[in-house]
Amino acid sequence: MNYVRQLASLPERRGIRTAVVLEGDCQGHRLIFAPGFPLGCEPKNSPLLASLPLLGIIPETCTLSLGGQRIFLEVLEDTPRLVLCGAGHVSLALIQMAKLLELPVTVLEDREEYAQRAREAGADEVVCKPFEEALDELPGSMDTYFIIVTREHLYDRKCLERILPKEWAYLGMMGSAKRVELVRRQMLAAGADPERLARLHAPIGLNIGAETPQEIALSILSEVVQARRQGQHASGYSGALLRAAAEGGVLAVIVSKEGSAPRGIGTKMLLTPDGQTGTIGGGLLEADVLRAGREMLASGESCRLAQFALTPARTQETMACGGSVEVFLERLEAETAR
Numbered sequence: 001m002n003y004v005r006q007l008a009s010l011p012e013r014r015g016i017r018t019a020v021v022l023e024g025d026c027q028g029h030r031l032i033f034a035p036g037f038p039l040g041c042e043p044k045n046s047p048l049l050a051s052l053p054l055l056g057i058i059p060e061t062c063t064l065s066l067g068g069q070r071i072f073l074e075v076l077e078d079t080p081r082l083v084l085c086g087a088g089h090v091s092l093a094l095i096q097m098a099k100l101l102e103l104p105v106t107v108l109e110d111r112e113e114y115a116q117r118a119r120e121a122g123a124d125e126v127v128c129k130p131f132e133e134a135l136d137e138l139p140g141s142m143d144t145y146f147i148i149v150t151r152e153h154l155y156d157r158k159c160l161e162r163i164l165p166k167e168w169a170y171l172g173m174m175g176s177a178k179r180v181e182l183v184r185r186q187m188l189a190a191g192a193d194p195e196r197l198a199r200l201h202a203p204i205g206l207n208i209g210a211e212t213p214q215e216i217a218l219s220i221l222s223e224v225v226q227a228r229r230q231g232q233h234a235s236g237y238s239g240a241l242l243r244a245a246a247e248g249g250v251l252a253v254i255v256s257k258e259g260s261a262p263r264g265i266g267t268k269m270l271l272t273p274d275g276q277t278g279t280i281g282g283g284l285l286e287a288d289v290l291r292a293g294r295e296m297l298a299s300g301e302s303c304r305l306a307q308f309a310l311t312p313a314r315t316q317e318t319m320a321c322g323g324s325v326e327v328f329l330e331r332l333e334a335e336t337a338r
Helices: 003-009 047-055 089-100 112-121 131-136 153-163 177-189 194-198 213-229 239-247 283-299
Strands: 017-021 030-034 037-042 062-066 069-075 081-085 105-109 125-128 144-148 170-173 249-258 268-272 275-277 303-309 324-332
Touching: 003 030, 003 037, 003 239, 003 324, 017 047, 030 047, 037 047, 047 062, 047 069, 069 249, 081 089, 081 153, 089 105, 089 112, 089 213, 105 112, 105 131, 112 125, 131 153, 144 153, 144 213, 153 170, 153 177, 170 213, 177 194, 239 249, 239 268, 239 275, 249 283, 268 283, 283 303, 283 324
Parallel strands: 081 105, 081 144, 105 125, 144 170
Antiparallel strands: 017 030, 017 069, 030 037, 062 069, 249 268, 249 324, 268 275, 303 324
């Protein structure tokens, strides 16, 4: 089964859940479902189906014991998306840095010359229309991060008026304290919701003393990452991993950890015959997981639960964090396999 391909085909993944049996006679049984509604099960008569009502009410990604079996339950978020209003120097730097974070970027710009610069910088989507029109056509979501970096406060306000009532994970606006305060007063006078306006990050970005466009972009994306990680109870799949999964391979997922492991539960890495996508923590841990994955690629083994120590006893110089992680490795069929 290549359940990742099935997830990639879904129009939206937020709230979708997957469950897999980690060990025992039913090891590798896999269920994909929305709360109360199965979307796929392998095998089709798996005992996991009987646990659907309970699995649907657990609020976060975790490993649990159910009916004498250990199960890894994953509550999914969708791939985060940046929406940049404006395509000036800071926006171009944001596009380039977002690529390193594997974040899809949509740019809204009302000037064709600047829109073309955003395309050349690598934006995934560029909409060249008046800001109000473009935002009216763009739905929000809890995985959308809006960043307002227009050329003057008139356009800031136009964007803010359209975005504020939408659903969003983050909303930030660039500008001096004076410019931001002017927009806030105008919005409140026009009847904007004070509670929603209070969630606006403005002036935008973490205070790192940024001056250049690149430094400002770094401060903004740092704040976006901070907002994304705070209180996070879900996990997901990067766009790169979803695309690479079509080749098949071995998917490694951290399902539990003790001590100060470098990455959290739900972290994923895909090993294919041609290389790897993602990282599970680097160093000796990653080398051990890659070794196990290569063994599975060679042998055809379908799944494996493995524990990896992160103790100073292994090497005093490179592994001082301590603790251990459990990693579930699962073979995914290639897209051409039948």
